[in-house]
Amino acid sequence: MTNSTPADQNACRPVSHKHLEHRERRSSTVPVVVALHLVGIGGLAAALLVDGGAGAITVAMGLAAYALGLRHAFDADHIATIDNTTRRLVRADRDARGVGLWFSLGHSTVVLGAALLLTLGVHALAPMLGDESSPLRRATGVWGPLVSGTFLLAIAAVNIVMLRRALRGHAHHHTGGPVTWALRRFEWSTDTPARMYVVGLVFGLGFDTAAEIGLLAITASAALGQVAWYSALPLAVLFAAGMSMLDSAQGAVARRAYTHARTDGGSAGVPAPARVRYDVVVTGVSALAALCIGTVTLVQVAIEHAPWLGWVPGASVSLEPYGVVLTVVLLVVWGVGALLLTPQRRGRPTD
DSSP: OOOOHHHHHHHHHOOOOOHHHHHHHHHHHHHHHHEEEEEEEEHHHHHHHHHHHHHHHHHHHHHHHHHHHHTTTTTTHHHHHHHHHHHHHHTOOOOOOTTHHHHHHHHHHHHHHHHHHHTTTTTTEEEEEEOTHHHHHHHHHHHHHHHHHHHHHHHHHHHHHHHHHHHTSSOOOOOOHHHHHHHHHHHTSSSSSGHHHHHHHHHTTHHHHHHHHHHHHHHHHHHSSSSHHHHHHHHHHHHHHHHHHHHHHHHHHHHHHHHTTTHHHSOOOOOOHHHHHHHHHHHHHHHHHHHHHHHHHHHHHHHHHOOGGGGTTTTOOOOOHHHHHHHHHHHHHHHHHHHHHHHHHHHHHOO
């Protein structure tokens, strides 16, 4: 039997598989995602039956809205937020399922609200959503990135602090300065997956995706002559369906990967030192990504109001393609870690 240090034991406390499996059976993530798809598709079908040929145009718009939802799920801030929050909940021995779903539902609420207002005839909203220089877009263009950038820096700091404590063999610190106090308050705000709804809602107030759906609704209005609830609202629902599906999947994969660092996943245990190394690598990659994305986001917001900061690194970086890159990197790290630990589970004794 190999000897493990207190840090190893604390960083890699086993998680009860029976408890996890019981919670897995009660998860509502899949039913909610399926329901969103059924409602969206049903709405399009109703529009097609009611409007005839015009309904076909709405179907095309619905497919475009669904594609936008899928694409938006790959935004770098989405991936980093879901990944780091899942990591924190797993580390804190909390149920981490549903992080991606709740975040996407909060984000989609903004889109649905904008589409509903447009449908109800709030025509003044249309030009404000479509014009980046409008007071609404200028205000939300600062608010949204400011909140998302700050959140990413905070959640990355929390994960780094928790990992550092675990490696030192201290499960809890009862003292600390202002930074520690602030991080504890932040941890409380994300201590359950359901609270990610508010985070997603605030992220969505940037109106980057709501504007896209608003433009789709305007286009549908021009094509149909009017935007009835049965032909416009399915656009927002399908957007939510696409985004929630991929965000939920990303959160589920992250939960599996981070739980893997704390439990053997089978009848034979993974040596604690191996789990610690795996934990350090995946947490390091995730936290580093959140720090970089959060920093670039805040820098770009600052430059909009202080152009003389244009020399700062990251000022001209576009984060749009990095969502896919980050997804690939995380999948590779998780996959390689799982492959490296699998032979040890089968061939090495339990600690």
